[in-house]
Amino acid sequence: MNPTDEQLYTRFLKQRAESDIRILLDRYREPLIFFINGIVHNMDDAEDLAMDCFAIIVSGTAHYHPRVDASFKTWLYAIAKKQAYMWLRRNKHMMSDIDEAIDTGEISSDEDMPESHLITDERNKRIYDALKRLNADYATALYLTYYEDMKVEQIARIMHKSAKQVYNLLSRGKTSLRELLSDEDL
Numbered sequence: 001m002n003p004t005d006e007q008l009y010t011r012f013l014k015q016r017a018e019s020d021i022r023i024l025l026d027r028y029r030e031p032l033i034f035f036i037n038g039i040v041h042n043m044d045d046a047e048d049l050a051m052d053c054f055a056i057i058v059s060g061t062a063h064y065h066p067r068v069d070a071s072f073k074t075w076l077y078a079i080a081k082k083q084a085y086m087w088l089r090r091n092k093h094m095m096s097d098i099d100e101a102i103d104t105g106e107i108s109s110d111e112d113m114p115e116s117h118l119i120t121d122e123r124n125k126r127i128y129d130a131l132k133r134l135n136a137d138y139a140t141a142l143y144l145t146y147y148e149d150m151k152v153e154q155i156a157r158i159m160h161k162s163a164k165q166v167y168n169l170l171s172r173g174k175t176s177l178r179e180l181l182s183d184e185d186l
Contacts, residue, residue, distance in 0.1 A: 033050045141159065142177065
């Protein structure tokens with residue numbers, strides 16, 4: 001039987017077994033990058049922030065206490081969300097420079113962005129692009145539900161909302177996503 005994420009992380013902290021953290025890194029690196037990219041809208045920065053999240057858990061700076069209502073994955077995504085929003089606050093001026101570069105034509109299209117090479121299937125790319133245009137809370141709730149297979153209770157912990165609020169976000173997010181995709185005739 002494979003050890004759970006919680007068991008791997010606890011064993012890593014006690015024994016500093018590098019193989020345990022490598023398993024967690026392999027398991028969560030890409031999904032975490034896409035989650036963070038949904039917040040910061042820059043794949044390179046998302047990769048850096050994902051690695052920062054792993055540095056935080058490896059250093060033991062953030063403390064994980066296994067509980068019935070919060071899995072390791074939930075805890076890791078909460079760290080990622082916090083890191084992404086801290087990055088946005090620190091780099092707010094840079095975002096306006098990027099917007100200006102897009103408006104002036106210095107950045108020509110999404111094809112120039114590295115993330116377009118990672119998402120090859122056209123339908124998934126259109127859904128992913130539509131998610132980026134949604135309200136941030138809608139996009140986060142939908143991403144965690146459908147791409148990360150998280151339960152509403154886990155999402156509520158990550159987003160610091162009640163389960164009822166998450167259900168509302170999912171419902172409104174699906175409606176908004178449907179509208180965006182129907183406008184594109186998907």
